[in-house]
Amino acid sequence: xxxxxxxxxxxxxxxxxxxxxxxxxxxxxxxxxxxxxxxxxxxxxxxxxxxxxxxxxxxxxxxxxxxxxxxxxxxxxxxxxxxxxxxxxxxxxxxxxxxxxxxxxxxxxxxxxxxxxxxxxxxxxxxxxxxxxxxxxxxxxxxxxxxxxxxxxxxxxxxxxxxxxxxxxxxxxxxxxxxxxxxxxxxxxxxxxxxxxxxxxxxxxxxxxxxxxxxxxxxxxxxxxxxxxxxxxxxxxxxxxxxxxxxxxxxxxxxxxxxxxxxxxxxxxxxxxxxxxxxxxxxxxxxxxxxxxxxxxxxxxxxxxxxxxxxxxxxxxxxxxxxxxxxxxxxxxxxxxxxxxxxxxxxxxxxxxxxxxxxxxxxxxxxxxxxxxxxxxxx
Numbered sequence: 001x002x003x004x005x006x007x008x009x010x011x012x013x014x015x016x017x018x019x020x021x022x023x024x025x026x027x028x029x030x031x032x033x034x035x036x037x038x039x040x041x042x043x044x045x046x047x048x049x050x051x052x053x054x055x056x057x058x059x060x061x062x063x064x065x066x067x068x069x070x071x072x073x074x075x076x077x078x079x080x081x082x083x084x085x086x087x088x089x090x091x092x093x094x095x096x097x098x099x100x101x102x103x104x105x106x107x108x109x110x111x112x113x114x115x116x117x118x119x120x121x122x123x124x125x126x127x128x129x130x131x132x133x134x135x136x137x138x139x140x141x142x143x144x145x146x147x148x149x150x151x152x153x154x155x156x157x158x159x160x161x162x163x164x165x166x167x168x169x170x171x172x173x174x175x176x177x178x179x180x181x182x183x184x185x186x187x188x189x190x191x192x193x194x195x196x197x198x199x200x201x202x203x204x205x206x207x208x209x210x211x212x213x214x215x216x217x218x219x220x221x222x223x224x225x226x227x228x229x230x231x232x233x234x235x236x237x238x239x240x241x242x243x244x245x246x247x248x249x250x251x252x253x254x255x256x257x258x259x260x261x262x263x264x265x266x267x268x269x270x271x272x273x274x275x276x277x278x279x280x281x282x283x284x285x286x287x288x289x290x291x292x293x294x295x296x297x298x299x300x301x302x303x304x305x306x307x308x309x310x311x312x313x314x315x316x317x318x319x320x321x322x323x324x325x326x327x328x329x330x331x332x333x334x335x336x337x338x339x340x341x342x343x344x345x346x347x348x349x350x351x352x353x354x355x356x357x358x359x360x361x362x363x364x365x366x367x368x369x370x371x372x373x374x375x376x377x378x379x
Contacts, residue, residue, distance in 0.1 A: 161215030246367030
């Protein structure tokens, strides 16, 4: 039997290790951790005495130095119900040293304006080893073509709309000859901030705008287009210009590529009038009738509502389709769209053989003076 430091005693009984509380019969569990999954004691030492009772003896020296000792004896009966067993817990086997691991952080998809340069940087890290023990190299590809770069970053001009792909293979060569290789790839979405055109009073689909800004089949979705005051109405998946402005800034929000959120952008929309006019020859070409689109006639009659002032047209004719001659001002008044629902006409009493017409419309609106070529058709 052996006394423990906390006043308890330990014994081996029937191949079991038992721990006893001397004062009282309190029961207690002690977890013991050993590398060999066992608690070793010398049995001969533990069983010396062969006592029926547990006995602890405390001895004190004679304070007067006369060679006599004073002993105090405490004893308590051992009951089976008071037995407490030691729980042996095997210590974990030391894990082997893990292999080094090369980890790359993948940059998120990026939006980049067409005609500007994008920078892409790779962050490489090595775990379970000192990075100074490795030499890291980089191999890049941009849109499938290998780049002459061995750095952790490249800068490339974005020359096309939509998806531009890149790939980087990272190799870490250790001083001990161990080689680690990982690949990472991503996309840069090219977009144009201007170029989309709208016609006053005409509906345009949101898909048309997205295809124009990001290119067809770009994989981009735009979930929110903000209306711009009274100029632009956004409803469901369509846009409609209700008032004229030469250039209109339109915010695109909640832009996503493959469910990944991208930054919001603003684009410049160019607005046009409905520029359609048809020329028809009558009476053997002595009378030329011009008919404007209904929308243009409506706008001309309600200029203030649509934010338009001073609509004027200039007309040229060509005999050979190459050289154009301006029509005299006296004749221009007959082909102004303000002539409401009536057809406008010009007299060609000399029966000049006319092959083509060219019509230019000029007006004033928010954003400045507008000059546009009309679309001419013939009958």
